[in-house]
Amino acid sequence: MSETMKAAIFVKPGQMAVEEVPKARLEQDDDAVVRVVRACVCGSDLWYFRGLSPHPEHAQIGHESIGVVEEVGSAVTSVKSGDFVVLPFPYSCGKCPVCKAGFESVCPHGGYFGASQAEYVRVPEADGTVVKVPGSPEDYDDATLASLLTIADVMSTGYHAAVSAEVKPGDTAVVMGDGAVGLCGVLSAHMLGAKRIIAMSRHEDRAAVAREFGATDIVAERDQAAIDKVLEMTGGYGADAVLECVGSKQSFDTAIGLIRRGGVIGRVGLPHDVEISAEGTFYGNIGIKGGPAPVRHYDLQSGLLDTVVKGEINPGRVFTAEFDLDHIQEAYEAMDQRKVIKSLIRF
């Protein structure tokens, strides 16, 4: 009889379960298997939980985790059993022109993890995917482990929003969305030198983290009122950079309304019914950039891993509740009901 492991199961919208499933195992020479130490629930998982986006029923789920390499395939050279790694939400070959250009998240030979809320995860293309962390999990405190977990997705995604929006020192940046990604966007805009960071938030717990991460102003208004407010704050010219971390038509249209001419909207929210006006953006010289975040590029080439390891940033603050895998239903519900910003799963 084959080995089993515990895994979160998406039963149907609104209903999660934990079941014994076949243990993740090597399937290809370039695979690794990782024993998960921390995982978490993503805002995008909530789209499934809320029944707003389709997800296979009675299937595994999850794409954010950190852990320890259990075993590697014969072709894997960059990590070995016992190594501590971050698993970026995309896996990637690491060798093609798309990866070399720093866009591993859209590597045509790669894909996305979808079974990371589990005791073990199979990692395809391990050499092009994993981010090796110095030492072992025991060398880090809980806060640092939480921050390491954020550079599997949420922090790297916020960073992608800021980089895509071309945030420069001295800029006024607006962050649309006060979820965990938006908050990490605030932190990223701060890291890139934005002088004024306007966070759009109407939840005091989130606004508090936004301020801690570097937000200088909180705007609770929405739609035209939000646009008017930001225009008023910027002498009528609009914000130099906008980090669009929601993906709704409402959020995108607001971003268009409040960006300065010549500015760039960095978008990381999965688009839902968003329309981009070819004329409106053209005649304002407004740039649109972004997509799934190239996590590995930012972790290694842009130094997010080092910055977290040295304790210079604490993006793990977005986790405001912790659950074990057996309480995965509660972890989803707490986020769905906005009782927590983001739920961490401890193994």
Add this chain to the structure above:
Amino acid sequence: MSETMKAAIFVKPGQMAVEEVPKARLEQDDDAVVRVVRACVCGSDLWYFRGLSPHPEHAQIGHESIGVVEEVGSAVTSVKSGDFVVLPFPYSCGKCPVCKAGFESVCPHGGYFGASQAEYVRVPEADGTVVKVPGSPEDYDDATLASLLTIADVMSTGYHAAVSAEVKPGDTAVVMGDGAVGLCGVLSAHMLGAKRIIAMSRHEDRAAVAREFGATDIVAERDQAAIDKVLEMTGGYGADAVLECVGSKQSFDTAIGLIRRGGVIGRVGLPHDVEISAEGTFYGNIGIKGGPAPVRHYDLQSGLLDTVVKGEINPGRVFTAEFDLDHIQEAYEAMDQRKVIKSLIRF
């Protein structure tokens, strides 16, 4: 009786005229009046000539010129009577956050010239608009004067396409459009270090200039055949950067089809019926940037003026025919019938 001057008149689609009109004069303290030395016909003027875009009938036209300052208003400090200047197609205040960010072409206090095919031009906001050229027109040969004229619009616009597309040393860049802007896009991609420059052209005269400007490959195919060809040339991955210098739906869709994931489309063709898929661009991490070119920024801050004055580039090669103002009809017709790439008007 007030003074008059000769000016090109857009009578109606297909019909130009030259008439005596009141001479351009100072209207505001910050105006200048410039005596035109060279002007030209723009691809965008052809949209009017062909009846594809509306233009007031029996009205002046033109937005590209170089000349000598005739007189300045009392508030103008940067130029004086007798100075040689390039007039960028947009006028701009030069002082607001949009101008300071390098986007004078979309200055909310500015606008676009519309009467430059004439003996004299009124220049609003002269201090924020003109690009002062060392010496006087007599100090330059015809070829250099032609190149100086290109940095009023066409060369700066090609450069904006390349900068917006984020062309980097070593890149493979595709240039959509073999009109004068596209050809200047080829030259600009070359200046920014692109290693391979694929020009889309099916006209031998234009392909020849493209090669002279640095194109390494000419692709005559269109639509899916063009996409297939570029994918084949790039190992299936697509081009690192695309300069979209047409503005049609056909051209934009081709650009989307052949760009590498993570690449940026720099667009300078005025969009006509272009649709941008919010999802398609997002999941490919494809950026879209561009708009009206901030001519003054590129001429002064990016050094196009210096480069032309030193004779290091010869973008004036896009002018393949020369007319006097009395033959403005012929100047338009020659471009409309593709007998010439771009028509220069000598005064």
